[in-house]
Amino acid sequence: MIPELGHYALILALLVSLVQGILPLVGSHRNNAAWIGLARPSVLALWLLVAFAFGCLTYAFIVNDFSVLYAAQQSNTQLPLVYRIAAVWGGHEGSLLLWLLMLASWMLAVALFSRQLPDAMVARVLGVLGLVGAGFLLFILTTSNPFERLLPAAEEGRSLNPLLQDPGLIFHPPMLYMGYVGFSVAFAFAIAALLSGRLDAAWARWSRPWTTAAWIFLTLGIALGSWWAYYELGWGGWWFWDPVENASFIPWLVGTALIHSLAVTEKRGCFKNWTVLLAIGAFSLSLLGTFLVRSGVLTSVHAFATDPRRGIFILGFLAVVVGGSLTLFAWRAPKTGLGGAFSLVSRETLLLLNNVILVVAAGSVLLGTLYPLIIDALGLGKLSVGAPYFNSVFAPIMAPLLLLIAFGPIARWKQSQPLDMFKRLRPAFVAALLAGAILPWLMGSWSPLVALGLLIATWIVAATALQILERLKAGAMPPRAYWGMHLAHLGIAVFVVGVTMVKGYEAEKDVRMAPGDTVGVGGYTFRLLGVHAVPGPNYSAMIGDVELSQAGKVLKTLHPEKRTYATSAMPMTEAAIDAGLLRDVYVSLGEPLQDGAWSVRVYYKPFVDWIWGGCLLMAFGGLVAISDRRYRIKKLRRGEVK
Amino acid sequence: MRFLAPLGLFLVLVVFLAIGLKKDPHEIPSPLVGKPAPQFQLPQLTGADGATFTPKDMQGKVWLFNVWASWCSSCREEHAVLVGLAKTNAVPIVGLDYKDQRADGLQWLNRLGNPYTLTAFDADGRVGIDYGVYGVPETYVIDKGGVIRYKLIGPVTTDALEKKILPLVKELQK
Numbered sequence: 001m002i003p004e005l006g007h008y009a010l011i012l013a014l015l016v017s018l019v020q021g022i023l024p025l026v027g028s029h030r031n032n033a034a035w036i037g038l039a040r041p042s043v044l045a046l047w048l049l050v051a052f053a054f055g056c057l058t059y060a061f062i063v064n065d066f067s068v069l070y071a072a073q074q075s076n077t078q079l080p081l082v083y084r085i086a087a088v089w090g091g092h093e094g095s096l097l098l099w100l101l102m103l104a105s106w107m108l109a110v111a112l113f114s115r116q117l118p119d120a121m122v123a124r125v126l127g128v129l130g131l132v133g134a135g136f137l138l139f140i141l142t143t144s145n146p147f148e149r150l151l152p153a154a155e156e157g158r159s160l161n162p163l164l165q166d167p168g169l170i171f172h173p174p175m176l177y178m179g180y181v182g183f184s185v186a187f188a189f190a191i192a193a194l195l196s197g198r199l200d201a202a203w204a205r206w207s208r209p210w211t212t213a214a215w216i217f218l219t220l221g222i223a224l225g226s227w228w229a230y231y232e233l234g235w236g237g238w239w240f241w242d243p244v245e246n247a248s249f250i251p252w253l254v255g256t257a258l259i260h261s262l263a264v265t266e267k268r269g270c271f272k273n274w275t276v277l278l279a280i281g282a283f284s285l286s287l288l289g290t291f292l293v294r295s296g297v298l299t300s301v302h303a304f305a306t307d308p309r310r311g312i313f314i315l316g317f318l319a320v321v322v323g324g325s326l327t328l329f330a331w332r333a334p335k336t337g338l339g340g341a342f343s344l345v346s347r348e349t350l351l352l353l354n355n356v357i358l359v360v361a362a363g364s365v366l367l368g369t370l371y372p373l374i375i376d377a378l379g380l381g382k383l384s385v386g387a388p389y390f391n392s393v394f395a396p397i398m399a400p401l402l403l404l405i406a407f408g409p410i411a412r413w414k415q416s417q418p419l420d421m422f423k424r425l426r427p428a429f430v431a432a433l434l435a436g437a438i439l440p441w442l443m444g445s446w447s448p449l450v451a452l453g454l455l456i457a458t459w460i461v462a463a464t465a466l467q468i469l470e471r472l473k474a475g476a477m478p479p480r481a482y483w484g485m486h487l488a489h490l491g492i493a494v495f496v497v498g499v500t501m502v503k504g505y506e507a508e509k510d511v512r513m514a515p516g517d518t519v520g521v522g523g524y525t526f527r528l529l530g531v532h533a534v535p536g537p538n539y540s541a542m543i544g545d546v547e548l549s550q551a552g553k554v555l556k557t558l559h560p561e562k563r564t565y566a567t568s569a570m571p572m573t574e575a576a577i578d579a580g581l582l583r584d585v586y587v588s589l590g591e592p593l594q595d596g597a598w599s600v601r602v603y604y605k606p607f608v609d610w611i612w613g614g615c616l617l618m619a620f621g622g623l624v625a626i627s628d629r630r631y632r633i634k635k636l637r638r639g640e641v642k
Numbered sequence: 643m644r645f646l647a648p649l650g651l652f653l654v655l656v657v658f659l660a661i662g663l664k665k666d667p668h669e670i671p672s673p674l675v676g677k678p679a680p681q682f683q684l685p686q687l688t689g690a691d692g693a694t695f696t697p698k699d700m701q702g703k704v705w706l707f708n709v710w711a712s713w714c715s716s717c718r719e720e721h722a723v724l725v726g727l728a729k730t731n732a733v734p735i736v737g738l739d740y741k742d743q744r745a746d747g748l749q750w751l752n753r754l755g756n757p758y759t760l761t762a763f764d765a766d767g768r769v770g771i772d773y774g775v776y777g778v779p780e781t782y783v784i785d786k787g788g789v790i791r792y793k794l795i796g797p798v799t800t801d802a803l804e805k806k807i808l809p810l811v812k813e814l815q816k
Contacts, residue, residue: 273645277648280648284652291659311663312663315656315659315660315663318656318659319656322652323649323652323653323656326648326649326652327649329645329648329649330645330646330648330649333645334645370655370658373658373659373662373665374658374662376662376665377658377661377662377665
């Protein structure tokens with residue numbers, strides 16, 4: 001009964017989303033206040049219906065209702081409760097429902113926190129979001145119904161892929177989806193602006209906090225996914241340029257460009273068309289990512305079972321949404337004015353460079369991701385594009401952007417004196433050169449890439465510190481947006497340090513170890529004490545005891561695991577990691593060999609946690625920026641009038 | 643005009659994606675097609691009397707070589723199709739139980755039915771390496787002269803059987 005109620009709620013939600021997608025849009029076009037007024041209540045209704053449906057599905061998982069096909073495929077009674085709940089979004093149908101719930105939640109947030117916006121504008125934004133929601137509801141109801149029954153019911157479910165049975169799974173997809181879906185708000189604002197013909201500073205200001213909020217979630221989602229791959233896959237890597245990772249990274253790059261371009265549009269009124277295009281692009285690429293992941297056109301470790309109807313539906317949806325918005329763009333954009341003029345050396349120019357570089361980088365990742373598909377479509381054969389392409393193309397494109405980070409905030413709008421900028425940043429320049437020359441040498445070996453990485457990181461930190469000091473000396477506390485920007489930039493520096501140090505100084509060994517054997521890596525000694533079997537809740541594990549010591553002093557015992565889940569023969573590696581601020585020591589069990597010996601992999605990863613630390617700092621910077629009072633100021637004024 | 647450029651670019655992308663939908667990225671041409679099947683000698687899964695199997699035993703016959711394992715869920719999908727095929731006696735099927743436990747493999751056959759003329763047991767996957775096994779299940783069509791004529795990656799479906807495998811087998815049996 002309850003699954004049917006959930007299904008019914010989804011059908012009602014489709015009807016509501018159509019009302020929300022059509023009437024307010026038409027109403028704001030014709031200035032019909034009653035139809036405009038429908039936007040907010042219908043969002044609330046939609047959210048309640050979708051949340052109810054999601055609750056019904058979750059209930060089926062909690063009570064192990066295996067007469068629901070999706071629950072039987074994704075869960076079983078052996079699974080601990082938290083994983084049963086997380087399993088709701090472990091497969092295709094449930095993750096789409098989660099996606100929809102997030103979309104509805106973003107709509108609700110827009111409806112609640114946009115009191116200071118003109119009603120017609122809110123109606124347009126919510127209308128566009130309603131149409132997007134209708135598309136996803138139609139997709140779920142026609143090709144991916146999570147409430148489909150399995151009669152007679154299965155006695156036991158099939159269980160979640162053990163790879164996904166991990167705390168990382170509980171948070172990673174929701175975060176990522178919040179980011180993906182969040183760009184729909186920036187998209188809806190852009191389409192609403194195009195429809196109304198009001199591409200102005202006010203539009204940019206309204207879009208900014210929403211775009212940044214989506215970007216924060218996406219940043220955290222990508223970082224979580226990377227961290228999960230690092231500790232769960234047991235290969236010691238943190239980024240694999242897998243098509244699914246790329247599908248989340250491309251919108252991130254474009255979203256980052258959008259954040260910067262919105263700043264120019266708000267402050268100076270330029271780049272309007274470009275900003276609109278980026279807003280359409282960020283969301284379109286999120287949809288494209290969904291298509292790539294869900295249709296199975298690319299091979300990936302995140303392989304989902306594929307159904308050709310799904311691929312066709314998403315492609316059609318993509319064509320309607322993106323094709324429609326780009327047509328609207330081609331029609332409306334020529335009428336937009338150009339905005340304020342600026343000279344060659346100015347903050348506008350620097351932000352334009354930022355945009356060009358980020359978009360070129362996104363384009364090159366997109367090209368590498370789609371290249372196998374394009375070559376196959378042209379009948380030129382089968383190939384795959386791997387990390388070597390991405391590493392050799394991506395890093396050189398991004399390096400100049402990292403050097404420019406320090407100049408952006410110090411440059412003035414309209415016109416800036418290059419000599420003056422260089423003079424003010426001179427100490428940072430010296431510090432960066434010294435760091436690049438000396439630090440790698442102190443670490444033990446000098447190499448050009450490590451030197452460049454440390455030079456860039458030092459340059460960003462030193463230049464940021466100089467600018468903050470200068471600003472504080474001039475008096476008046478800068479607003480939160482200013483601190484947010486600098487925090488995010490410092491996050492980049494921290495990230496660069498992590499990547500550079502890991503690439504430059506990581507060490508690994510892959511050895512055969514019998515109990516009592518030792519192996520040394522990165523100044524640490526590992527002794528395998530033994531491996532014993534331990535039963536887990538729904539798996540049996542072989543747990544190794546590995547004694548970690550440094551310079552003869554025993555530090556601790558690490559416990560890498562090899563788990564075999566009852567429902568799947570694929571053994572899972574649980575690496576043991578001794579994490580630290582300056583280094584991680586990482587042990588994972590490979591295969592059992594003869595005579596009680598095991599193949600064991602040990603890694604020494606200097607500064608690896610800085611990679612995720614940097615991402616956290618970036619996201620925190622974004623959070624500080626959206627808490628700036630100027631995004632709330634209108635609301636306060638309204639309150640005063642009352 | 644220049645404002646139409648993004649739309650144009652996007653349409654080209656859609657065309658490629660649409661073609662991509664029809665292609666299967668898992669379908670990988672095998673360099674072994676047209677080459678003699680790699681030789682090996684393996685114990686049979688039953689383990690009885692030290693019986694072994696080598697591709698030479700099938701000399702002069704057209705046969706299917708099907709790689710499977712009890713831990714592989716896609717193998718369960720194709721198993722019914724194989725059992726159906728075995729009943730028609732159209733072509734002998736030799737199994738290769740790949741990286742498996744002997745007891746698990748035997749139990750799987752007992753429970754789901756045994757479509758194989760016999761099954762070779764490749765516990766450590768050494769033979770799988772020679773055949774370039776990429777993902778289980780995989781199926782090879784091998785002709786009377788011991789040459790691999792076709793390789794299918796993924797489960798054998800009724801569709802693949804009727805359109806590809808059986809016509810080829812008939813052709814080769816002439």
